[in-house]
Amino acid sequence: MKYLVLSLVIAGFSIFFLLYHTAAENNGVKIEQIKEETQALEVTGPLTVNVILQQQYLDGNTSEETVTETIWSMEDFWAQYRDWQLVDQKEGQMIFRKAVDDISPLLKANGYFGISEDGTLTIFKGLPAESEEVIQSFFQIDISKLESRQQEELKKGIPVVSKDHYIQVIESFKTLSIKQ
Structure with a gap:
């Protein structure tokens, strides 16, 4: 059981860094910087991040909500935010934005x-x-x-x-x- 949990955590981090790498390329972040950051990380358990959700409405107003997410599975995490656009990411924080076809x-x-x-x-x-x-x-x-x-x-x-x-x-x- 211990090895299964460890394998799942390692697999989750691998998927996270693969997706992080792809998102970073799309946002112009240097690959070398990502490699250095990922090598410094230690597999210690689930990842906790602050997720900022920005919704932009037709009238120009934007609402913002911050949630703290504990990420056990990167696949599930990315699936949860598949309708959002990742606009910024730094250590411990991700900012997603979505256009809303409605007034605020x-x-x-x-x-x-x-x-x-x-x-x-x-x-x-x-x-x-x-x-x-x-x-x-x-x-x-x-x-x-x-x-x-x-x-x-x-x-x-x-x-x-x-x-x-x-x-x-x-x-x-x-x-x-x-x-x-």
């Missing part, structure tokens, strides 16, 4: 379309009349072309409720944009 939770919870003082279609954090914090800005609108109902909606704030609604509102006001 921040926009869904607190985002309101409004119009800034210069006439730019803007998403505010909170109601436009109560907030000066801008989450995202788009394009300047020809205010003279707005219907009074549209002006009132933008003053009050149009809540961002979903990706489809987000796109729909942008598209509906794009026809009123001032062409630069």
